[in-house]
Amino acid sequence: MDSIKTEIVVVGAGPGGYAAAFYAADLGKKVILIEREKKLGGVCLNRGCIPSKALLYATHQIVNSRESAHRGITFAEPKIEVDKLRAWKGSIIEKLAGGVASLAKMRGVTVITGRAYFEGSNKLRVETEQGQQFVEYDKAILAVGSAPAMPKAFDLGNPRVMTSTEALEVSDIPENLLVIGGGYIGMELGFVYSALGSKVTVVEAMDAILAGADADLARPVVANAKKSFKEIRLKARVTKMATVGKQIKVDSEFNGEKLSELYDRVLVSVGRVPNSADLGLENTKAVLDEKGFVKVNSQQQTDDPSIYAIGDIAGGILLAHKAHKEARNAVENIHGESGIFESIIPAVVFTDPELAWCGLTEAEAKEKGVAYVISKFPWSASGRALSFDRTDGITKMLIDPETERVLGVGICGAGAGELIAEAVLAMEMGATVEDIALTIHAHPTLSETLMECAEAFYGHATHTFTKRKSAE
Amino acid sequence: MDVKLPKLGEGADSGVVVGIFVKEGDTIANGQAIMELENEKAVASIPSTAAGVVEKIYVKAGDRISVGAKILSVAGGGSAPAPAPAAAPAAAPAAKPAAKKVAAKPAPVVEDDEPVAESADEIVNENPFASPSVRKAAREFGIDLHKVAGDESGRITAEDIKNYIMRLMRAAARPAKVVAEAAPAAKPAPVSVDFSQWGPILKKPVTPLRKVIARRMSESWNSVARVTQFDDIDFTKLGELRKKFAADYEKKGVKLTLTPFVLKAVAATLKAHPIFNSSLDEVASEIVIKEYIHLGIAVDTEQGLMVPVIRDVDKKSMFDLAKELETLAAKARDRKISADEMKGGTFTISNQGAIGGAHFTPIINLPEVAILGLGRGAMKPVVRDGQIVARLLTPIALSYDHRVIDGGSAARFTVDLVKAFENFDEALVKI
Numbered sequence: 001m002d003s004i005k006t007e008i009v010v011v012g013a014g015p016g017g018y019a020a021a022f023y024a025a026d027l028g029k030k031v032i033l034i035e036r037e038k039k040l041g042g043v044c045l046n047r048g049c050i051p052s053k054a055l056l057y058a059t060h061q062i063v064n065s066r067e068s069a070h071r072g073i074t075f076a077e078p079k080i081e082v083d084k085l086r087a088w089k090g091s092i093i094e095k096l097a098g099g100v101a102s103l104a105k106m107r108g109v110t111v112i113t114g115r116a117y118f119e120g121s122n123k124l125r126v127e128t129e130q131g132q133q134f135v136e137y138d139k140a141i142l143a144v145g146s147a148p149a150m151p152k153a154f155d156l157g158n159p160r161v162m163t164s165t166e167a168l169e170v171s172d173i174p175e176n177l178l179v180i181g182g183g184y185i186g187m188e189l190g191f192v193y194s195a196l197g198s199k200v201t202v203v204e205a206m207d208a209i210l211a212g213a214d215a216d217l218a219r220p221v222v223a224n225a226k227k228s229f230k231e232i233r234l235k236a237r238v239t240k241m242a243t244v245g246k247q248i249k250v251d252s253e254f255n256g257e258k259l260s261e262l263y264d265r266v267l268v269s270v271g272r273v274p275n276s277a278d279l280g281l282e283n284t285k286a287v288l289d290e291k292g293f294v295k296v297n298s299q300q301q302t303d304d305p306s307i308y309a310i311g312d313i314a315g316g317i318l319l320a321h322k323a324h325k326e327a328r329n330a331v332e333n334i335h336g337e338s339g340i341f342e343s344i345i346p347a348v349v350f351t352d353p354e355l356a357w358c359g360l361t362e363a364e365a366k367e368k369g370v371a372y373v374i375s376k377f378p379w380s381a382s383g384r385a386l387s388f389d390r391t392d393g394i395t396k397m398l399i400d401p402e403t404e405r406v407l408g409v410g411i412c413g414a415g416a417g418e419l420i421a422e423a424v425l426a427m428e429m430g431a432t433v434e435d436i437a438l439t440i441h442a443h444p445t446l447s448e449t450l451m452e453c454a455e456a457f458y459g460h461a462t463h464t465f466t467k468r469k470s471a472e
Numbered sequence: 473m474d475v476k477l478p479k480l481g482e483g484a485d486s487g488v489v490v491g492i493f494v495k496e497g498d499t500i501a502n503g504q505a506i507m508e509l510e511n512e513k514a515v516a517s518i519p520s521t522a523a524g525v526v527e528k529i530y531v532k533a534g535d536r537i538s539v540g541a542k543i544l545s546v547a548g549g550g551s552a553p554a555p556a557p558a559a560a561p562a563a564a565p566a567a568k569p570a571a572k573k574v575a576a577k578p579a580p581v582v583e584d585d586e587p588v589a590e591s592a593d594e595i596v597n598e599n600p601f602a603s604p605s606v607r608k609a610a611r612e613f614g615i616d617l618h619k620v621a622g623d624e625s626g627r628i629t630a631e632d633i634k635n636y637i638m639r640l641m642r643a644a645a646r647p648a649k650v651v652a653e654a655a656p657a658a659k660p661a662p663v664s665v666d667f668s669q670w671g672p673i674l675k676k677p678v679t680p681l682r683k684v685i686a687r688r689m690s691e692s693w694n695s696v697a698r699v700t701q702f703d704d705i706d707f708t709k710l711g712e713l714r715k716k717f718a719a720d721y722e723k724k725g726v727k728l729t730l731t732p733f734v735l736k737a738v739a740a741t742l743k744a745h746p747i748f749n750s751s752l753d754e755v756a757s758e759i760v761i762k763e764y765i766h767l768g769i770a771v772d773t774e775q776g777l778m779v780p781v782i783r784d785v786d787k788k789s790m791f792d793l794a795k796e797l798e799t800l801a802a803k804a805r806d807r808k809i810s811a812d813e814m815k816g817g818t819f820t821i822s823n824q825g826a827i828g829g830a831h832f833t834p835i836i837n838l839p840e841v842a843i844l845g846l847g848r849g850a851m852k853p854v855v856r857d858g859q860i861v862a863r864l865l866t867p868i869a870l871s872y873d874h875r876v877i878d879g880g881s882a883a884r885f886t887v888d889l890v891k892a893f894e895n896f897d898e899a900l901v902k903i
Contacts, residue, residue, distance in 0.1 A: 337612065338608075338611045338612055340611065343604070403626070428603060428604050429603045429604075430601035430602060430603065430627055432625070
């Protein structure tokens with residue numbers, strides 16, 4: 001069978017893959033985009049970022065309606081139609097996936113639906129519904145992503161034991177939900193289900209929830225989770241699971257005790273694994289690390305000079321926006337320009353309240369021995385936060401005491417995910433804390449907390465009183 | 473408070489300590505010369521950036537130290553260096569958690585042109601930061617941001633990148649450097665000859681100053697299209713004027729030599745012929761005509777040639793010039809001259825009259841475009857009004873860069889220069 005020849009083939013149409021394909025096409029390359037699923041957009045669009053945010057938004061309305069009584073507005077108990085909720089969420093995905101497909105078409109990117117398999121360094125076999133299709137290329141960009149991890153011991157073959165993929169489908173509202181893993185996926189979905197009415201129990205092996213963030217920033221999230229969830233168990237371990245009728249029997253260890261409990265559903269959110277198997281990578285010179293991620297250099301190039309890898313499959317932080325940046329870098333390097341990853345990657349956890357940070361966390365600064373000074377601004381001092389009853393927030397900055405450059409910013413509070421953008425731009429532009437303090441921030445907005453946090457560094461934030469530190 | 477080695481100027485970021493003028497326990501003033509440093513530019517005395525009692529001296533003669541190196545620490549008094557550092561606006565009188573350590577800019581020996589890092593490991597910016605677009609531009613040009621000097625906090629703008637590239641281009645345009653550094657093959661490889669096989673010899677190391685002289689002379693030799701124009705100038709009247717007023721000057725403690733006359737005559741001629749007071753900017757393709765007249769005086773010292781600069785010669789009196797010449801020449805011979813005092817010249821005068829010899833062909837002191845050499849004056853028979861008379865004739869040689877100045881202009885300059893000497897205005901000398 002004849003092969004199609006192309007300059008660039010992109011394998012995987014997630015937020016990294018389609019961004020790479022589009023950018024390469026914009027630079028005048030002939031591009032083929034291969035996706036194993038019918039819908040473009042990858043995990044992010046279909047089973048990740050977008051549907052989870054849709055569900056969080058929808059379920060937040062439930063919480064809001066319940067919390068309005070003291071404002072003199074009372075609603076009837078909300079009626080939840082799970083099928084309609086799922087359909088609404090699905091319509092968003094349809095819209096976005098359709099948008100990606102039409103953007104591909106407008107750019108002249110050829111999309112092939114099928115499983116790609118490397119026959120060699122410059123040849124792919126694609127298993128499509130219409131049969132095999134061979135693609136010969138100059139450069140391949142591998143963007144096949146990752147999937148939720150499901151440890152063998154938990155894999156009962158029972159749909160009641162879910163990963164994020166199934167949990168986002170919201171098949172029903174379980175009365176009792178166990179979330180294994182208190183990372184951002186477990187916590188976000190924990191909030192979705194608790195708002196829907198589930199009694200949520202979180203079991204985390206480590207001694208902190210959202211361990212990547214500084215504890216002081218995670219505190220408002222933990223506080224609200226403790227209020228909304230049934231229980232959060234730290235340093236706890238699930239030892240065994242078994243199907244018992246329509247429930248799951250879960251054996252665990254917590255506080256030196258052995259527990260045996262029944263749950264209607266279990267969400268396993270213990271991390272993600274790379275989709276590097278069954279790709280034929282052994283027929284190329286690309287090398288995997290011990291966890292199965294594809295090794296790349298600073299130009300996103302694998303050990304096979306014809307193959308680049310971006311996004312989750314290339315390891316590091318598994319975030320769509322990191323994949324997007326790597327996509328542009330990979331294409332620039334293929335195009336003879338120089339793209340190197342040296343950017344600040346913001347992290348956002350869409351819990352209630354949201355938690356976002358960029359640059360160094362305090363824990364990282366300590367570990368690296370970086371000198372820093374902390375400045376914090378509590379949202380209880382923000383008029384905007386008070387006006388919608390969400391003073392459970394904090395804005396925090398790590399500052400280099402010598403240069404006064406911003407080393408890191410963390411925000412916990414409603415809308416933190418949007419607010420962090422200013423901090424990222426400030427850091428990319430090399431702003432000093434004074435630059436932020438001298439910039440007018442509209443009143444009344446939550447963005448003022450960044451300005452006041454910067455002012456607090458100098459001991460003169462308007463809406464908070466910082467005891468003057470001993471004079472210089 | 474520590475006193476550190478300030479920035480020395482273009483291409484000079486380190487030097488060898490020649491001597492230290494102070495000792496521990498001494499009380500020093502801000503600006504007082506504390507040590508002498510020899511680098512590839514010159515031997516310069518380094519002023520203190522603080523006042524107080526010297527607590528500890530960290531360097532000794534023979535040490536090679538770099539910009540920023542601690543020289544000594546002082547206790548008490550400790551005043552800030554002359555120009556205030558670019559501090560943050562005083563909007564924040566409240567206590568800061570930590571002082572903003574903006575490196576105090578040393579006052580004297582700063583040159584506006586930042587050095588271009590020429591070797592792979594030369595770091596001028598320890599902690600560079602720049603916006604994403606600037607970083608991208610730097611990447612595309614293959615520029616290591618550590619080699620680009622930003623502002624005092626290390627911030628680099630697009631303008632800094634542009635200037636850095638311009639300086640690289642300028643550096644590349646300097647032919648001698650290209651020969652010496654980039655293309656050593658263009659120069660025959662130096663051969664070491666054993667001269668002792670023919671008799672006893674004495675070996676001396678080439679001093680940094682000698683290296684600079686060698687480099688600068690080669691640069692000029694290799695890049696300038698030099699022409700030298702000769703003439704003899706009747707110095708009889710000048711000699712008489714000097715004799716007439718020498719005693720007056722002496723009374724005021726200044727020795728009147730012929731040099732202030734030369735300075736004045738040259739300054740007047742330069743005013744009428746500004747092209748001789750210019751520089752060729754090859755990068756910008758421009759001839760830069762300077763509206764100031766700063767004359768370099770070649771001084772013969774034991775270590776080698778030095779060229780201190782006398783500023784605004786056209787605006788100074790003969791007496792002031794004579795006085796300044798005396799101090800400057802003494803400073804140069806005692807190696808106390810600062811790098812700053814040897815910068816910014818617009819035209820150089822090399823007077824060998826005190827030593828001997830007649831016409832010679834001086835080498836132009838780049839980036840100037842002309843130089844005047846004077847030989848030893850002697851009484852010679854001259855025909856004046858049909859009579860043979862004895863006059864004091866001084867041989868002069870004007871070397872000029874033919875890339876900038878044409879022969880006709882040079883001839884006209886010489887004619888006017890001769891007139892300026894021969895019709896020297898007595899009123900200028902009188903005090």
